[in-house]
Amino acid sequence: MNPRPIPWLIVMRREVLAKVTDKSFLAGTLLTMLILTGIIGIQGYLGQRTKTYDVVATADAHPLAAQVATAAAKADDLVRVTVTGAADAAAARAAVDDGSADAWLHHEPSGWVLTGRTGVPAVLTSTAADVVRTSALTANATAVGATVAALEKGAALTTDQLVGDPERSNLNKGIGFGMAFLFYIAVLMFGITLANSVVEEKQSRIVEIIASAIPVRQLLIGKVLGNALIAFVQMAAYAAIALVGISFTPIGRLLPSVTGPVLWFVLFFAVGFLAIACLYAVAGALASRTEDVQSTSMPLTMLVLAVFFGSAFASGTLETIGSFIPPFSAVMMPIRMLDGGIPWWQPVVALAGLLGFAFATIVFGEKVYRRALLQTRGRLSVRQALAAAE
Amino acid sequence: MLQLHGVTRRFGDLSAVDDVSFEVTDGLLTGFVGGNGAGKTTTMRMTMGLLARDAGEIRWNGRPIEVSDQRRFGYMPEERGLYPKQRVIDQLVYLGELHGLTAAAARTSATGYLERLGLGDRAKERVEKLSLGNQQKVQIVAALLGEPVALILDEPFSGLDPDAVDAMTGLLREHASRGIPVLFSSHQLDLVERICDRLVIMARGRVVARGTVAELRSAGPTRYLLELAGDAGWVRDFHRGVHPVDVDGSRAVVQVEQPGSEQALLTEAVRRGPVHEFARVVPALSEIYREVTA
Numbered sequence: 001m002n003p004r005p006i007p008w009l010i011v012m013r014r015e016v017l018a019k020v021t022d023k024s025f026l027a028g029t030l031l032t033m034l035i036l037t038g039i040i041g042i043q044g045y046l047g048q049r050t051k052t053y054d055v056v057a058t059a060d061a062h063p064l065a066a067q068v069a070t071a072a073a074k075a076d077d078l079v080r081v082t083v084t085g086a087a088d089a090a091a092a093r094a095a096v097d098d099g100s101a102d103a104w105l106h107h108e109p110s111g112w113v114l115t116g117r118t119g120v121p122a123v124l125t126s127t128a129a130d131v132v133r134t135s136a137l138t139a140n141a142t143a144v145g146a147t148v149a150a151l152e153k154g155a156a157l158t159t160d161q162l163v164g165d166p167e168r169s170n171l172n173k174g175i176g177f178g179m180a181f182l183f184y185i186a187v188l189m190f191g192i193t194l195a196n197s198v199v200e201e202k203q204s205r206i207v208e209i210i211a212s213a214i215p216v217r218q219l220l221i222g223k224v225l226g227n228a229l230i231a232f233v234q235m236a237a238y239a240a241i242a243l244v245g246i247s248f249t250p251i252g253r254l255l256p257s258v259t260g261p262v263l264w265f266v267l268f269f270a271v272g273f274l275a276i277a278c279l280y281a282v283a284g285a286l287a288s289r290t291e292d293v294q295s296t297s298m299p300l301t302m303l304v305l306a307v308f309f310g311s312a313f314a315s316g317t318l319e320t321i322g323s324f325i326p327p328f329s330a331v332m333m334p335i336r337m338l339d340g341g342i343p344w345w346q347p348v349v350a351l352a353g354l355l356g357f358a359f360a361t362i363v364f365g366e367k368v369y370r371r372a373l374l375q376t377r378g379r380l381s382v383r384q385a386l387a388a389a390e
Numbered sequence: 391m392l393q394l395h396g397v398t399r400r401f402g403d404l405s406a407v408d409d410v411s412f413e414v415t416d417g418l419l420t421g422f423v424g425g426n427g428a429g430k431t432t433t434m435r436m437t438m439g440l441l442a443r444d445a446g447e448i449r450w451n452g453r454p455i456e457v458s459d460q461r462r463f464g465y466m467p468e469e470r471g472l473y474p475k476q477r478v479i480d481q482l483v484y485l486g487e488l489h490g491l492t493a494a495a496a497r498t499s500a501t502g503y504l505e506r507l508g509l510g511d512r513a514k515e516r517v518e519k520l521s522l523g524n525q526q527k528v529q530i531v532a533a534l535l536g537e538p539v540a541l542i543l544d545e546p547f548s549g550l551d552p553d554a555v556d557a558m559t560g561l562l563r564e565h566a567s568r569g570i571p572v573l574f575s576s577h578q579l580d581l582v583e584r585i586c587d588r589l590v591i592m593a594r595g596r597v598v599a600r601g602t603v604a605e606l607r608s609a610g611p612t613r614y615l616l617e618l619a620g621d622a623g624w625v626r627d628f629h630r631g632v633h634p635v636d637v638d639g640s641r642a643v644v645q646v647e648q649p650g651s652e653q654a655l656l657t658e659a660v661r662r663g664p665v666h667e668f669a670r671v672v673p674a675l676s677e678i679y680r681e682v683t684a
Contacts, residue, residue, distance in 0.1 A: 010487045018476060209532060212438045212465045213488040215457075255423025374440055 011222025198284025271328025
């Protein structure tokens with residue numbers, strides 16, 4: 001006879017197999033991946049598409065309108081402005097009104113006016129404003145015998161930032177939010193699934209057969225690890241799609257710089273997920289029917305929400321403190337690392353803390369789980385479960 | 391041999407199982423009988439190590455039972471449950487593996503049992519597609535996988551059709567004849583009477599009777615039936631060592647209070663006229679049950 005295989009491995013294998021052969025799970029995953037790809041594809045398409053605007057002008061405004069078209073093309077190669085002539089103001093107004101033109105550029109006693117039907121596209125407004133301003137400035141400067149350059153000297157303001165560059169900061173914010181959201185979704189989705197599968201075993205009493213064959217601890221470990229593995233693979237697939245999508249956009253060149261923090265996040269995600277998943281298994285064990293799971297898992301759902309909001313919106317000292325407190329550290333430390341400048345020991349300490357937390361939840365979880373598993377009369381509180389004899 | 395000594399379990403103020411002692415002998419079918427709430431399931435769970443005991447001792451082959459012993463028992467819990475979405479054979483292989491079998495051995499064993507219970511062609515279906523009776527057969531197979539060293543079965547016969555009851559009885563006998571102790575609970579007294587070698591009867595958390603069916607019967611009162619050609623009314627006044635239980639027309643049932651006094655009754659009956667029948671009344675198990683659990 002072969003050496004006896006490790007029971008939790010057998011349990012874990014079943015959990016994984018049951019999941020990957022579940023049609024609704026597969027369909028859901030596939031659908032999410034399709035939607036993700038679609039969103040990224042649409043963003044990319046919209047980003048690459050050339051936008052065309054029609055400006056109508058009467059003969060007197062035509063030269064200025066032509067300047068606007070040139071300036072617009074120069075500023076953004078995805079924008080085209082075409083100028084059409086109109087016999088008189090009424091015709092131009094009619095062209096805007098019937099939609100054949102986006103805006104009408106005309107001169108009034110008060111100055112230049114750009115008229116749209118319900119509004120003027122922002123890119124037209126800003127380009128036209130620049131052109132009008134430059135043209136007026138040039139005329140005014142010539143009138144007083146100066147140059148535009150002389151008049152504008154010292155009037156420009158540019159922005160700069162000490163850490164990173166602006167695109168990098170936006171990418172960090174995006175990836176940071178993505179991490180927080182991924183963790184939130186994964187924990188919530190798989191946590192509830194895990195709790196339900198525990199209560200299903202409890203309700204159907206198959207847990208009695210299993211508990212008579214292997215220690216309950218092995219069952220708990222196998223279930224938690226099996227679900228963690230699936231969550232991990234699924235989330236990795238989503239993240240991969242998102243990252244590949246980003247790599248096709250202009251900010252894609254910045255991706256290599258976030259690799260380190262993202263890899264750390266994978267580690268933090270794994271440990272944090274294990275810790276909370278274990279608590280969800282306990283929530284399942286405390287219930288007697290599937291309907292009870294919602295209420296027994298409520299405190300956990302609150303905790304997961306707090307982790308999400310904390311990591312998505314905390315900043316400054318609060319963020320620094322949170323990045324060391326499990327389970328908040330699971331997401332907040334990797335987010336802080338994205339901005340750089342974190343000494344190496346900080347993630348190590350945070351990870352150690354998170355590991356300690358995970359270990360504590362597994363020990364505590366097993367205690368409650370073992371006692372609650374055979375109690376089938378209604379909902380239990382943690383205190384009742386711990387007080388119950390085995 | 392499985393022995394329980396003074397096993398006790400309380401839930402709060404309720405003594406679910408109170409000082410229960412009995413033994414399950416190797417090679418015999420022991421029936422475990424009692425009403426709802428008598429404490430059978432709790433006793434079986436404690437035997438399997440699923441519930442802790444407040445007092446008492448369970449011995450296996452003469453020494454205190456250990457978890458490693460219980461892991462080799464075949465167990466069927468009272469409330470039926472399997473993974474509804476999983477295929478029958480996959481589920482059995484899984485449970486077999488948890489009991490330490492290789493996947494191949496579990497598959498062979500499970501397939502064999504499924505065929506014997508008439509489920510061979512349904513092995514690849516999901517459990518939820520099966521009728522409740524068939525699901526139960528799958529559970530029985532789960533308990534039998536991998537040569538268990540003892541069988542503890544909670545209500546294995548409930549919900550089975552007569553053919554399945556016969557197949558099940560055959561399986562249990564077969565396992566008992568391997569020399570292992572088999573304990574099963576049931577509400578069906580006629581069935582228990584027919585197939586059991588020994589009986590344990592529980593009521594209100596206590597063992598109220600145990601032994602072979604014959605022993606239980608002989609422990610009950612000795613009664614005789616007397617059928618006469620004429621009226622049997624005189625038996626009411628025949629008080630020498632017998633007590634009339636029921637006298638109706640030409641028939642009378644008496645309880646013997648002093649062994650041998652039934653002979654005096656017979657002599658008197660023959661003296662009075664023709665006797666059509668004079669026979670010992672063998673009480674049905676249900677009568678014994680009613681008596682000991684009352």
